[in-house]
Amino acid sequence: MQIAILTFEGFNELDSFIAATILNRMKPQGWAAYITAPDETVTSMNGVTVQRQRPLDFAAQADAVLIGSGIRTREIAADAAMLGRIALDPARQLIGAQCSGTLLLAKLGLVGDLPACTDLTTKPWVMEAGVRVIDAPFVAHGNVATAGGCLSAPYLAAWMIAQGGSMADAEAALHYVAPVGEKADYVARARAVIAPFVEADRELAAF
Secondary structure, eight states: OEEEEEOOTTBOHIIIIIHHHHHGGGGGGTOEEEEEESSSEEEBTTSOEEEOSEETTHHHHOSEEEEOOBTTHHHHHTOHHHHHTOOOOTTTSEEEEETTHHHHHHHTTSSTTSOBOOOTTTHHHHHHTTOOBOSSSEEEETTEEEEOSGGGHHHHHHHHHHHHSOHHHHHHHHHHHSOTTOHHHHHHHHHHHHGGGOOTTOOGGGO
16 A cells, blocks of 8 residues: 655644554555655645655555645645646545545545535635535545544544554554553544444455
8 A cells, every 4th residue: 555645835744744654554564655745845834844755646646645734725725736736536545634635625526515524724614615514533435534633643544544454453553653551442432433434345456
């Protein structure tokens, strides 16, 4: 599994870095998650500048794509040229979006009239885009998932691991990052959130 974590100027560090860390717990199984951005470097909402690992067009080749949020997402959502560079295929890829990343999914036509999750700040913008927002941390419809709140990143990452690997893999990755003394409770809670949306009989050969 090759995974593109779309990371734009003004990105939220929690979205991109937490997801990347959890997904890369699957490196022994051949997985790799990459910070994927339009430019060589990208600066976060708090001034942290990082070098991208893959260019934006990698998203079209990846097996899975996660779209994080940021303070400039509305600008990106209004930039037809930028949106035109993001080619995603839910028939072939696992696709997830967090917080304002859901707005980009909506603008790309990948949400439609299905209910979606986002953060409270982005909620009115996503609703303006014609999406029904629900009061939940995570929801998935087939290969497309959305999450709301900065700390919902583990749910997206765990769902992606469970879909492309197994629930046991997802639980192991979460167990590693969970707080000491709370690991069992943390993993159980996350499992309860994502399990209803995990397709146990997924055809892994597609990946």
